[in-house]
Amino acid sequence: MSSLSASKLQKTNEIAVSIRNVGLTYTTAIDRRPTLKARVKALGRGGKQTRVVRALDDVNLDVEYGQVLGVIGTNGAGKSSLMRCVAGILPPSQGRIEVYGSVSTLLALGVGFNPSMSGRDNVFLGGLAAGMSRDEIEGHFEEIADFSELGDAIDAPMRTYSSGMYARLAFSVAATVRPDILIIDEALSTGDAKFKEKSLNRVKELRSDDRALILVSHAMQTLRETCNDVAWLHKGKLIQRGEPNQVIDAYQEFLHLGKSAAIDEDV
Amino acid sequence: MSTPLQVYEPFRAGLPKLGKYWKSLWSRRTFISEYSKSELREQHFDSVFGQLWLVLNPLLLSGVYFILIVIIGGTTDSSRYVHLTASLFLFYLVANSLTGGVKSITAGQRLILNTAFPRIMLPISAVVIAIFKFVPTLIVFIVIKAVMGSPFSIEMLWAIPVLLITVFLALGLAITISCINVYFRDIASFLPYLTRTLLYLSPILYEASALNPNLKALEIVNPLFPILDSWSRALVQGEVPQTSSMLQGLAWATGIFFIGTYFFLSREREFAVRL
Numbered sequence: 001m002s003s004l005s006a007s008k009l010q011k012t013n014e015i016a017v018s019i020r021n022v023g024l025t026y027t028t029a030i031d032r033r034p035t036l037k038a039r040v041k042a043l044g045r046g047g048k049q050t051r052v053v054r055a056l057d058d059v060n061l062d063v064e065y066g067q068v069l070g071v072i073g074t075n076g077a078g079k080s081s082l083m084r085c086v087a088g089i090l091p092p093s094q095g096r097i098e099v100y101g102s103v104s105t106l107l108a109l110g111v112g113f114n115p116s117m118s119g120r121d122n123v124f125l126g127g128l129a130a131g132m133s134r135d136e137i138e139g140h141f142e143e144i145a146d147f148s149e150l151g152d153a154i155d156a157p158m159r160t161y162s163s164g165m166y167a168r169l170a171f172s173v174a175a176t177v178r179p180d181i182l183i184i185d186e187a188l189s190t191g192d193a194k195f196k197e198k199s200l201n202r203v204k205e206l207r208s209d210d211r212a213l214i215l216v217s218h219a220m221q222t223l224r225e226t227c228n229d230v231a232w233l234h235k236g237k238l239i240q241r242g243e244p245n246q247v248i249d250a251y252q253e254f255l256h257l258g259k260s261a262a263i264d265e266d267v
Numbered sequence: 268m269s270t271p272l273q274v275y276e277p278f279r280a281g282l283p284k285l286g287k288y289w290k291s292l293w294s295r296r297t298f299i300s301e302y303s304k305s306e307l308r309e310q311h312f313d314s315v316f317g318q319l320w321l322v323l324n325p326l327l328l329s330g331v332y333f334i335l336i337v338i339i340g341g342t343t344d345s346s347r348y349v350h351l352t353a354s355l356f357l358f359y360l361v362a363n364s365l366t367g368g369v370k371s372i373t374a375g376q377r378l379i380l381n382t383a384f385p386r387i388m389l390p391i392s393a394v395v396i397a398i399f400k401f402v403p404t405l406i407v408f409i410v411i412k413a414v415m416g417s418p419f420s421i422e423m424l425w426a427i428p429v430l431l432i433t434v435f436l437a438l439g440l441a442i443t444i445s446c447i448n449v450y451f452r453d454i455a456s457f458l459p460y461l462t463r464t465l466l467y468l469s470p471i472l473y474e475a476s477a478l479n480p481n482l483k484a485l486e487i488v489n490p491l492f493p494i495l496d497s498w499s500r501a502l503v504q505g506e507v508p509q510t511s512s513m514l515q516g517l518a519w520a521t522g523i524f525f526i527g528t529y530f531f532l533s534r535e536r537e538f539a540v541r542l
Contacts, residue, residue, distance in 0.1 A: 089539050092277055093277055099273040099275070103273075113375060117309050121301075125302055157309070
Protein backbone atom coordinates (compact mmCIF):
# COMPACT_ATOMS: atom_id res chain seq x y z
CA MET A 1 0.00 0.00 0.00
CA SER A 2 1.23 3.44 -0.83
CA SER A 3 1.83 6.14 1.70
CA LEU A 4 -1.27 7.63 3.21
CA SER A 5 -0.24 11.22 2.73
CA ALA A 6 -2.00 12.83 -0.17
CA SER A 7 -0.10 13.72 -3.25
CA LYS A 8 -0.71 17.31 -4.16
CA LEU A 9 -1.92 16.92 -7.70
CA GLN A 10 -4.98 18.54 -9.13
CA LYS A 11 -7.34 15.62 -9.51
CA THR A 12 -10.79 17.19 -9.64
CA ASN A 13 -13.36 15.06 -11.42
CA GLU A 14 -11.00 12.17 -11.76
CA ILE A 15 -12.38 8.86 -10.60
CA ALA A 16 -11.37 7.97 -7.05
CA VAL A 17 -13.37 4.82 -6.49
CA SER A 18 -15.26 2.79 -9.03
CA ILE A 19 -17.66 0.18 -7.74
CA ARG A 20 -19.05 -2.13 -10.43
CA ASN A 21 -21.82 -4.66 -9.86
CA VAL A 22 -20.57 -5.40 -6.40
CA GLY A 23 -22.35 -8.04 -4.40
CA LEU A 24 -21.43 -9.34 -0.97
CA THR A 25 -22.90 -12.39 0.63
CA TYR A 26 -21.78 -14.23 3.66
CA THR A 27 -23.00 -17.12 5.71
CA THR A 28 -23.24 -16.69 9.42
CA ALA A 29 -23.77 -19.42 11.90
CA ILE A 30 -26.96 -18.97 13.87
CA ASP A 31 -25.03 -19.82 17.00
CA ARG A 32 -23.35 -16.79 18.33
CA ARG A 33 -20.03 -18.54 18.63
CA PRO A 34 -18.95 -21.72 16.89
CA THR A 35 -18.49 -23.99 19.90
CA LEU A 36 -18.25 -27.72 20.28
CA LYS A 37 -21.56 -28.07 22.13
CA ALA A 38 -23.33 -26.31 19.32
CA ARG A 39 -21.48 -28.49 16.85
CA VAL A 40 -22.57 -31.69 18.60
CA LYS A 41 -26.18 -30.50 18.63
CA ALA A 42 -25.92 -29.48 15.01
CA LEU A 43 -24.51 -32.88 14.12
CA GLY A 44 -27.60 -34.42 15.76
CA ARG A 45 -29.83 -32.25 13.63
CA GLY A 46 -27.79 -33.12 10.59
CA GLY A 47 -25.90 -30.10 9.37
CA LYS A 48 -24.95 -26.70 10.59
CA GLN A 49 -27.53 -23.99 11.18
CA THR A 50 -26.50 -21.19 8.92
CA ARG A 51 -28.06 -18.18 7.37
CA VAL A 52 -27.00 -16.49 4.18
CA VAL A 53 -26.81 -12.73 4.51
CA ARG A 54 -26.94 -10.63 1.37
CA ALA A 55 -25.17 -7.54 2.54
CA LEU A 56 -24.71 -5.92 -0.88
CA ASP A 57 -26.59 -6.58 -4.06
CA ASP A 58 -25.36 -5.35 -7.43
CA VAL A 59 -24.15 -1.95 -6.29
CA ASN A 60 -22.74 0.46 -8.87
CA LEU A 61 -21.19 3.64 -7.60
CA ASP A 62 -18.49 6.02 -8.74
CA VAL A 63 -16.82 8.52 -6.49
CA GLU A 64 -14.83 11.35 -8.01
CA TYR A 65 -12.12 13.47 -6.48
CA GLY A 66 -13.52 16.69 -5.13
CA GLN A 67 -16.73 14.96 -4.20
CA VAL A 68 -18.16 14.67 -0.71
CA LEU A 69 -20.41 11.66 -0.79
CA GLY A 70 -22.86 11.01 2.01
CA VAL A 71 -24.02 7.42 2.43
CA ILE A 72 -27.38 6.99 4.13
CA GLY A 73 -29.66 4.10 4.90
CA THR A 74 -31.30 2.27 7.77
CA ASN A 75 -29.29 0.06 10.12
CA GLY A 76 -28.16 -3.05 8.29
CA ALA A 77 -28.52 -1.44 4.88
CA GLY A 78 -24.98 -2.44 3.97
CA LYS A 79 -23.29 0.93 4.44
CA SER A 80 -20.44 -0.33 6.56
CA SER A 81 -20.05 -3.45 4.44
CA LEU A 82 -19.67 -1.28 1.34
CA MET A 83 -17.07 0.87 3.09
CA ARG A 84 -15.16 -2.22 4.19
CA CYS A 85 -15.14 -3.45 0.60
CA VAL A 86 -13.75 -0.12 -0.59
CA ALA A 87 -11.09 -0.27 2.09
CA GLY A 88 -10.13 -3.79 1.02
CA ILE A 89 -11.08 -5.41 4.30
CA LEU A 90 -13.89 -7.57 2.94
CA PRO A 91 -13.45 -9.13 -0.48
CA PRO A 92 -16.63 -8.69 -2.57
CA SER A 93 -18.45 -11.86 -3.63
CA GLN A 94 -19.24 -10.43 -7.05
CA GLY A 95 -18.16 -7.50 -9.13
CA ARG A 96 -15.10 -5.34 -9.02
CA ILE A 97 -13.89 -2.38 -7.06
CA GLU A 98 -11.12 -0.13 -8.33
CA VAL A 99 -9.51 2.36 -6.03
CA TYR A 100 -7.36 5.16 -7.46
CA GLY A 101 -5.58 6.45 -4.41
CA SER A 102 -4.87 5.74 -0.79
CA VAL A 103 -7.83 5.00 1.43
CA SER A 104 -8.08 5.90 5.09
CA THR A 105 -9.14 2.27 5.63
CA LEU A 106 -11.37 3.29 8.51
CA LEU A 107 -8.09 3.22 10.35
CA ALA A 108 -9.55 5.26 13.14
CA LEU A 109 -11.89 2.53 14.24
CA GLY A 110 -9.00 0.13 14.50
CA VAL A 111 -7.70 2.45 17.19
CA GLY A 112 -8.63 0.94 20.50
CA PHE A 113 -8.38 -2.61 19.29
CA ASN A 114 -6.44 -3.39 22.40
CA PRO A 115 -8.24 -1.77 25.33
CA SER A 116 -5.52 -2.48 27.84
CA MET A 117 -2.98 -0.42 25.92
CA SER A 118 -2.76 3.33 26.15
CA GLY A 119 -4.37 5.66 23.63
CA ARG A 120 -0.90 6.54 22.38
CA ASP A 121 0.05 2.91 21.73
CA ASN A 122 -3.26 2.32 20.00
CA VAL A 123 -2.80 5.26 17.67
CA PHE A 124 0.69 4.09 16.78
CA LEU A 125 -0.29 0.46 16.28
CA GLY A 126 -3.40 1.31 14.28
CA GLY A 127 -1.33 3.52 12.02
CA LEU A 128 1.48 1.02 11.61
CA ALA A 129 -0.99 -1.74 10.78
CA ALA A 130 -2.50 0.51 8.13
CA GLY A 131 0.94 0.76 6.54
CA MET A 132 2.12 4.14 7.79
CA SER A 133 5.69 4.60 8.89
CA ARG A 134 6.67 5.45 12.46
CA ASP A 135 7.89 8.89 11.43
CA GLU A 136 4.65 9.65 9.62
CA ILE A 137 2.63 8.85 12.72
CA GLU A 138 5.00 10.74 14.97
CA GLY A 139 4.59 13.73 12.67
CA HIS A 140 0.83 13.62 13.12
CA PHE A 141 0.70 12.58 16.73
CA GLU A 142 0.82 16.01 18.35
CA GLU A 143 -2.01 17.18 16.15
CA ILE A 144 -4.07 14.09 16.94
CA ALA A 145 -3.55 14.49 20.68
CA ASP A 146 -4.37 18.21 20.52
CA PHE A 147 -7.46 17.77 18.44
CA SER A 148 -8.84 15.01 20.64
CA GLU A 149 -8.38 17.22 23.77
CA LEU A 150 -7.62 14.12 25.78
CA GLY A 151 -4.71 15.66 27.66
CA ASP A 152 -2.91 13.22 29.94
CA ALA A 153 -5.52 10.56 29.29
CA ILE A 154 -3.73 9.77 26.02
CA ASP A 155 -1.28 7.68 28.07
CA ALA A 156 -3.94 5.89 30.10
CA PRO A 157 -5.19 2.44 29.04
CA MET A 158 -8.09 2.77 26.64
CA ARG A 159 -10.35 0.63 28.80
CA THR A 160 -10.53 3.62 31.15
CA TYR A 161 -11.91 5.86 28.39
CA SER A 162 -15.50 6.94 28.22
CA SER A 163 -17.25 6.28 24.92
CA GLY A 164 -17.02 9.99 24.16
CA MET A 165 -13.27 10.06 24.73
CA TYR A 166 -12.93 6.98 22.59
CA ALA A 167 -14.89 8.52 19.75
CA ARG A 168 -12.92 11.74 20.00
CA LEU A 169 -9.64 9.93 19.62
CA ALA A 170 -10.94 7.88 16.70
CA PHE A 171 -12.22 10.96 14.91
CA SER A 172 -8.99 12.84 15.53
CA VAL A 173 -6.97 10.08 13.92
CA ALA A 174 -9.26 9.92 10.90
CA ALA A 175 -9.28 13.68 10.46
CA THR A 176 -5.58 14.25 10.97
CA VAL A 177 -4.16 11.62 8.68
CA ARG A 178 -4.86 12.96 5.21
CA PRO A 179 -5.43 10.17 2.72
CA ASP A 180 -6.66 10.70 -0.86
CA ILE A 181 -9.91 8.97 -0.03
CA LEU A 182 -11.24 9.48 3.45
CA ILE A 183 -14.03 7.36 4.85
CA ILE A 184 -15.67 8.57 8.04
CA ASP A 185 -18.09 6.09 9.50
CA GLU A 186 -21.00 7.14 11.67
CA ALA A 187 -19.38 5.80 14.79
CA LEU A 188 -16.98 8.69 14.52
CA SER A 189 -19.55 11.40 14.92
CA THR A 190 -20.26 11.07 18.60
CA GLY A 191 -19.09 13.27 21.39
CA ASP A 192 -20.41 16.29 23.20
CA ALA A 193 -21.93 19.28 21.43
CA LYS A 194 -18.69 21.22 21.43
CA PHE A 195 -16.70 18.39 19.90
CA LYS A 196 -19.45 17.71 17.37
CA GLU A 197 -19.18 21.25 16.10
CA LYS A 198 -15.42 21.03 16.05
CA SER A 199 -15.49 17.79 14.07
CA LEU A 200 -18.08 19.16 11.65
CA ASN A 201 -15.81 22.12 10.99
CA ARG A 202 -12.91 19.79 10.46
CA VAL A 203 -14.87 17.78 7.91
CA LYS A 204 -15.66 21.01 6.06
CA GLU A 205 -11.97 21.92 6.14
CA LEU A 206 -11.05 18.54 4.70
CA ARG A 207 -13.20 19.08 1.63
CA SER A 208 -10.79 19.73 -1.16
CA ASP A 209 -10.40 19.18 -4.86
CA ASP A 210 -7.80 16.49 -4.53
CA ARG A 211 -9.63 14.42 -1.98
CA ALA A 212 -12.73 12.28 -2.02
CA LEU A 213 -14.69 12.18 1.21
CA ILE A 214 -17.22 9.51 2.04
CA LEU A 215 -19.36 10.17 5.09
CA VAL A 216 -21.53 7.42 6.48
CA SER A 217 -24.01 9.05 8.79
CA HIS A 218 -27.52 9.27 10.16
CA ALA A 219 -27.10 12.95 10.78
CA MET A 220 -29.18 14.27 7.89
CA GLN A 221 -28.66 17.93 8.65
CA THR A 222 -24.90 17.49 8.64
CA LEU A 223 -25.05 15.68 5.34
CA ARG A 224 -27.22 18.39 3.80
CA GLU A 225 -24.67 20.96 4.85
CA THR A 226 -21.48 19.18 3.89
CA CYS A 227 -22.12 16.82 0.99
CA ASN A 228 -22.46 17.54 -2.68
CA ASP A 229 -23.73 14.05 -3.40
CA VAL A 230 -25.70 11.47 -1.43
CA ALA A 231 -26.21 7.75 -2.00
CA TRP A 232 -29.05 5.89 -0.32
CA LEU A 233 -28.63 2.20 0.35
CA HIS A 234 -31.40 -0.09 1.41
CA LYS A 235 -31.05 -3.80 2.10
CA GLY A 236 -27.86 -3.94 0.12
CA LYS A 237 -29.23 -2.15 -2.93
CA LEU A 238 -28.48 1.32 -4.13
CA ILE A 239 -31.89 3.02 -4.16
CA GLN A 240 -31.09 6.54 -5.19
CA ARG A 241 -28.13 8.76 -5.71
CA GLY A 242 -27.83 12.40 -6.48
CA GLU A 243 -28.39 15.89 -5.12
CA PRO A 244 -28.29 15.73 -1.29
CA ASN A 245 -31.58 17.47 -0.47
CA GLN A 246 -33.49 15.44 -3.01
CA VAL A 247 -32.16 12.06 -1.88
CA ILE A 248 -32.44 12.86 1.81
CA ASP A 249 -36.01 14.07 1.37
CA ALA A 250 -36.90 10.85 -0.42
CA TYR A 251 -35.22 8.82 2.28
CA GLN A 252 -36.99 10.62 5.08
CA GLU A 253 -40.30 10.24 3.31
CA PHE A 254 -39.54 6.56 2.99
CA LEU A 255 -38.95 6.36 6.70
CA HIS A 256 -42.37 7.98 7.23
CA LEU A 257 -40.69 10.35 9.53
CA GLY A 258 -40.93 13.48 7.53
CA LYS A 259 -38.67 16.23 8.69
CA SER A 260 -38.93 15.40 12.35
CA ALA A 261 -36.43 16.98 14.65
CA ALA A 262 -35.27 13.59 15.93
CA ILE A 263 -33.31 12.67 12.81
CA ASP A 264 -32.11 16.12 11.95
CA GLU A 265 -30.48 16.68 15.25
CA ASP A 266 -29.01 13.27 15.77
CA VAL A 267 -25.51 14.24 14.78
CA MET B 268 -7.11 7.41 -16.96
CA SER B 269 -4.46 6.21 -14.56
CA THR B 270 -4.34 2.61 -13.47
CA PRO B 271 -6.06 1.73 -10.22
CA LEU B 272 -3.86 1.39 -7.17
CA GLN B 273 -5.99 -1.31 -5.69
CA VAL B 274 -8.43 -3.69 -7.30
CA TYR B 275 -10.71 -5.81 -5.18
CA GLU B 276 -12.37 -8.75 -6.79
CA PRO B 277 -14.24 -11.79 -5.52
CA PHE B 278 -12.30 -13.95 -3.12
CA ARG B 279 -11.08 -17.19 -4.52
CA ALA B 280 -9.64 -20.01 -2.51
CA GLY B 281 -5.92 -20.37 -2.80
CA LEU B 282 -2.90 -18.29 -2.00
CA PRO B 283 -2.65 -14.55 -2.53
CA LYS B 284 0.21 -13.27 -4.69
CA LEU B 285 3.12 -14.09 -2.44
CA GLY B 286 5.49 -11.39 -3.66
CA LYS B 287 2.96 -8.65 -3.02
CA TYR B 288 1.97 -10.18 0.28
CA TRP B 289 5.56 -10.33 1.44
CA LYS B 290 6.16 -6.70 0.44
CA SER B 291 3.12 -5.60 2.34
CA LEU B 292 4.21 -7.65 5.35
CA TRP B 293 7.78 -6.35 5.24
CA SER B 294 6.65 -2.73 5.06
CA ARG B 295 4.79 -3.28 8.33
CA ARG B 296 7.61 -4.92 10.25
CA THR B 297 7.67 -2.01 12.70
CA PHE B 298 4.11 -2.92 13.67
CA ILE B 299 5.32 -6.31 14.81
CA SER B 300 8.08 -4.94 17.02
CA GLU B 301 5.98 -2.04 18.36
CA TYR B 302 3.06 -4.33 19.07
CA SER B 303 5.24 -6.76 20.96
CA LYS B 304 6.81 -3.99 23.02
CA SER B 305 3.46 -2.41 23.92
CA GLU B 306 2.05 -5.80 24.81
CA LEU B 307 4.95 -6.53 27.16
CA ARG B 308 4.73 -3.08 28.74
CA GLU B 309 1.03 -3.51 29.28
CA GLN B 310 1.11 -7.06 30.68
CA HIS B 311 2.74 -6.01 33.91
CA PHE B 312 1.39 -2.47 33.92
CA ASP B 313 -0.49 -2.86 37.20
CA SER B 314 1.98 -5.02 39.12
CA VAL B 315 4.50 -3.87 41.73
CA PHE B 316 7.47 -5.67 40.19
CA GLY B 317 6.58 -4.66 36.63
CA GLN B 318 9.16 -5.73 34.06
CA LEU B 319 11.02 -7.64 36.79
CA TRP B 320 8.44 -10.37 36.24
CA LEU B 321 10.25 -11.27 33.03
CA VAL B 322 13.04 -12.64 35.25
CA LEU B 323 10.93 -13.62 38.26
CA ASN B 324 8.67 -15.84 36.17
CA PRO B 325 11.38 -18.21 34.95
CA LEU B 326 13.02 -18.30 38.40
CA LEU B 327 9.78 -19.26 40.14
CA LEU B 328 8.91 -21.69 37.37
CA SER B 329 12.18 -23.58 37.64
CA GLY B 330 11.93 -23.52 41.44
CA VAL B 331 8.49 -25.12 41.42
CA TYR B 332 9.49 -27.88 39.03
CA PHE B 333 12.69 -28.45 40.97
CA ILE B 334 10.62 -29.18 44.08
CA LEU B 335 8.65 -31.65 41.99
CA ILE B 336 11.66 -33.62 40.78
CA VAL B 337 13.31 -33.59 44.21
CA ILE B 338 10.19 -35.01 45.83
CA ILE B 339 9.33 -37.52 43.12
CA GLY B 340 12.79 -38.38 41.86
CA GLY B 341 14.54 -37.96 45.18
CA THR B 342 17.65 -36.46 43.58
CA THR B 343 19.42 -33.25 44.35
CA ASP B 344 21.83 -33.70 41.49
CA SER B 345 22.81 -30.27 40.22
CA SER B 346 23.05 -31.35 36.58
CA ARG B 347 19.40 -32.42 36.77
CA TYR B 348 18.50 -28.92 37.82
CA VAL B 349 20.53 -27.35 35.04
CA HIS B 350 18.88 -29.69 32.53
CA LEU B 351 15.44 -28.86 33.94
CA THR B 352 15.87 -25.10 33.70
CA ALA B 353 17.39 -25.20 30.22
CA SER B 354 14.62 -27.41 28.82
CA LEU B 355 11.82 -25.71 30.68
CA PHE B 356 12.76 -22.26 29.41
CA LEU B 357 12.92 -23.43 25.80
CA PHE B 358 9.65 -25.26 26.23
CA TYR B 359 8.03 -22.07 27.46
CA LEU B 360 9.16 -20.27 24.32
CA VAL B 361 6.98 -22.67 22.35
CA ALA B 362 4.18 -22.74 24.93
CA ASN B 363 4.02 -18.92 25.09
CA SER B 364 3.91 -18.76 21.30
CA LEU B 365 0.95 -21.11 21.36
CA THR B 366 -0.98 -19.31 24.11
CA GLY B 367 -0.26 -15.93 22.53
CA GLY B 368 -0.97 -17.18 19.04
CA VAL B 369 -4.26 -18.91 19.70
CA LYS B 370 -6.19 -15.72 20.42
CA SER B 371 -4.14 -13.39 18.26
CA ILE B 372 -6.67 -13.27 15.43
CA THR B 373 -9.84 -13.24 17.52
CA ALA B 374 -8.42 -10.61 19.90
CA GLY B 375 -7.40 -8.42 16.98
CA GLN B 376 -11.00 -8.30 15.79
CA ARG B 377 -11.35 -4.53 15.88
CA LEU B 378 -8.20 -4.09 13.88
CA ILE B 379 -9.12 -6.79 11.37
CA LEU B 380 -12.58 -5.37 10.77
CA ASN B 381 -11.31 -1.84 10.22
CA THR B 382 -7.91 -2.06 8.61
CA ALA B 383 -6.55 -3.96 5.65
CA PHE B 384 -3.21 -5.58 6.50
CA PRO B 385 -1.61 -9.02 6.24
CA ARG B 386 -3.31 -10.89 9.06
CA ILE B 387 -0.29 -13.12 9.55
CA MET B 388 1.32 -10.22 11.42
CA LEU B 389 -0.75 -11.04 14.49
CA PRO B 390 0.48 -14.61 15.12
CA ILE B 391 4.00 -13.49 14.17
CA SER B 392 3.77 -10.80 16.88
CA ALA B 393 2.73 -13.47 19.38
CA VAL B 394 5.94 -15.37 18.62
CA VAL B 395 8.02 -12.20 18.88
CA ILE B 396 6.49 -11.55 22.31
CA ALA B 397 7.39 -15.11 23.33
CA ILE B 398 10.97 -14.47 22.15
CA PHE B 399 11.14 -11.25 24.17
CA LYS B 400 10.07 -13.26 27.20
CA PHE B 401 12.59 -15.97 26.40
CA VAL B 402 15.68 -13.75 26.28
CA PRO B 403 15.75 -12.89 30.02
CA THR B 404 15.26 -16.56 30.85
CA LEU B 405 18.38 -17.37 28.85
CA ILE B 406 20.34 -14.97 31.04
CA VAL B 407 18.82 -16.52 34.17
CA PHE B 408 19.88 -19.91 32.83
CA ILE B 409 23.50 -18.83 32.24
CA VAL B 410 23.65 -17.57 35.83
CA ILE B 411 22.16 -20.81 37.19
CA LYS B 412 24.59 -22.86 35.14
CA ALA B 413 27.56 -20.87 36.41
CA VAL B 414 26.38 -21.05 40.03
CA MET B 415 25.89 -24.82 39.78
CA GLY B 416 29.45 -25.17 38.52
CA SER B 417 28.45 -26.71 35.22
CA PRO B 418 31.29 -26.29 32.69
CA PHE B 419 31.06 -23.98 29.68
CA SER B 420 32.38 -25.14 26.32
CA ILE B 421 32.48 -24.17 22.66
CA GLU B 422 30.00 -26.95 21.82
CA MET B 423 27.36 -24.95 23.61
CA LEU B 424 27.14 -22.82 20.45
CA TRP B 425 25.21 -25.70 18.88
CA ALA B 426 22.32 -24.34 20.89
CA ILE B 427 22.01 -21.52 18.34
CA PRO B 428 20.82 -23.64 15.40
CA VAL B 429 18.59 -25.55 17.81
CA LEU B 430 17.06 -22.28 18.95
CA LEU B 431 16.46 -21.22 15.35
CA ILE B 432 14.65 -24.47 14.64
CA THR B 433 12.56 -23.94 17.76
CA VAL B 434 11.56 -20.43 16.71
CA PHE B 435 10.64 -21.75 13.28
CA LEU B 436 8.51 -24.45 14.88
CA ALA B 437 6.90 -21.97 17.28
CA LEU B 438 6.05 -19.71 14.34
CA GLY B 439 4.42 -22.55 12.45
CA LEU B 440 2.45 -23.63 15.51
CA ALA B 441 1.27 -20.09 16.32
CA ILE B 442 0.12 -19.48 12.75
CA THR B 443 -1.69 -22.79 12.59
CA ILE B 444 -3.43 -22.50 15.94
CA SER B 445 -4.52 -18.87 15.41
CA CYS B 446 -6.20 -19.93 12.19
CA ILE B 447 -7.87 -22.97 13.76
CA ASN B 448 -9.24 -20.75 16.53
CA VAL B 449 -11.17 -18.64 14.01
CA TYR B 450 -13.19 -21.67 12.96
CA PHE B 451 -13.13 -23.68 16.17
CA ARG B 452 -12.98 -21.43 19.23
CA ASP B 453 -12.84 -24.38 21.61
CA ILE B 454 -9.21 -24.93 20.75
CA ALA B 455 -8.36 -22.07 23.13
CA SER B 456 -9.82 -24.03 26.02
CA PHE B 457 -8.08 -27.23 25.03
CA LEU B 458 -4.76 -25.50 24.77
CA PRO B 459 -3.71 -25.48 28.46
CA TYR B 460 -4.18 -29.26 28.58
CA LEU B 461 -2.42 -29.65 25.28
CA THR B 462 0.65 -27.74 26.46
CA ARG B 463 0.62 -29.53 29.81
CA THR B 464 0.57 -32.90 28.05
CA LEU B 465 3.34 -31.78 25.75
CA LEU B 466 5.37 -30.74 28.80
CA TYR B 467 5.18 -34.21 30.31
CA LEU B 468 5.79 -35.95 26.99
CA SER B 469 8.98 -33.98 26.45
CA PRO B 470 12.34 -34.67 28.05
CA ILE B 471 12.13 -31.86 30.59
CA LEU B 472 11.42 -33.40 33.97
CA TYR B 473 13.50 -36.39 32.86
CA GLU B 474 16.38 -36.79 30.44
CA ALA B 475 15.82 -38.11 26.94
CA SER B 476 18.17 -41.05 27.54
CA ALA B 477 16.23 -42.05 30.66
CA LEU B 478 13.05 -42.71 28.67
CA ASN B 479 11.59 -46.22 28.97
CA PRO B 480 12.38 -47.99 25.63
CA ASN B 481 8.73 -49.06 25.41
CA LEU B 482 7.77 -45.41 25.12
CA LYS B 483 10.11 -44.65 22.20
CA ALA B 484 7.08 -43.83 20.06
CA LEU B 485 6.82 -40.58 22.03
CA GLU B 486 10.05 -39.45 20.47
CA ILE B 487 8.63 -39.76 17.02
CA VAL B 488 5.23 -38.15 17.49
CA ASN B 489 6.36 -35.24 19.67
CA PRO B 490 7.90 -32.44 17.57
CA LEU B 491 9.57 -31.01 20.65
CA PHE B 492 11.32 -34.22 21.68
CA PRO B 493 14.29 -34.10 19.28
CA ILE B 494 14.64 -30.35 19.73
CA LEU B 495 14.72 -30.44 23.52
CA ASP B 496 17.10 -33.39 23.47
CA SER B 497 19.52 -31.49 21.22
CA TRP B 498 19.14 -28.34 23.30
CA SER B 499 20.00 -30.11 26.53
CA ARG B 500 22.94 -31.95 24.96
CA ALA B 501 24.41 -28.72 23.68
CA LEU B 502 23.73 -26.37 26.58
CA VAL B 503 23.90 -28.68 29.57
CA GLN B 504 26.29 -31.46 28.58
CA GLY B 505 28.33 -29.40 26.14
CA GLU B 506 28.09 -32.10 23.46
CA VAL B 507 27.44 -31.87 19.75
CA PRO B 508 23.75 -32.80 19.29
CA GLN B 509 22.85 -35.81 17.15
CA THR B 510 22.41 -34.85 13.51
CA SER B 511 19.38 -37.10 13.25
CA SER B 512 17.64 -35.26 16.11
CA MET B 513 18.37 -31.89 14.55
CA LEU B 514 17.08 -33.02 11.17
CA GLN B 515 13.99 -34.54 12.72
CA GLY B 516 13.24 -31.30 14.54
CA LEU B 517 13.81 -29.29 11.38
CA ALA B 518 11.52 -31.59 9.41
CA TRP B 519 8.74 -31.13 11.96
CA ALA B 520 9.20 -27.36 11.99
CA THR B 521 9.24 -27.08 8.19
CA GLY B 522 6.21 -29.32 7.80
CA ILE B 523 4.11 -27.49 10.37
CA PHE B 524 5.20 -24.08 9.13
CA PHE B 525 4.34 -24.69 5.49
CA ILE B 526 1.06 -26.50 6.09
CA GLY B 527 -0.05 -23.93 8.67
CA THR B 528 0.98 -20.96 6.56
CA TYR B 529 -0.74 -22.33 3.47
CA PHE B 530 -3.89 -22.90 5.50
CA PHE B 531 -3.67 -19.40 6.97
CA LEU B 532 -2.91 -17.50 3.78
CA SER B 533 -5.61 -19.18 1.78
CA ARG B 534 -8.15 -18.42 4.50
CA GLU B 535 -7.20 -15.05 5.87
CA ARG B 536 -9.25 -12.92 3.49
CA GLU B 537 -12.27 -14.64 4.92
CA PHE B 538 -11.42 -13.91 8.56
CA ALA B 539 -13.22 -10.57 8.56
CA VAL B 540 -16.58 -12.26 7.97
CA ARG B 541 -15.86 -15.00 10.49
CA LEU B 542 -15.25 -12.77 13.45
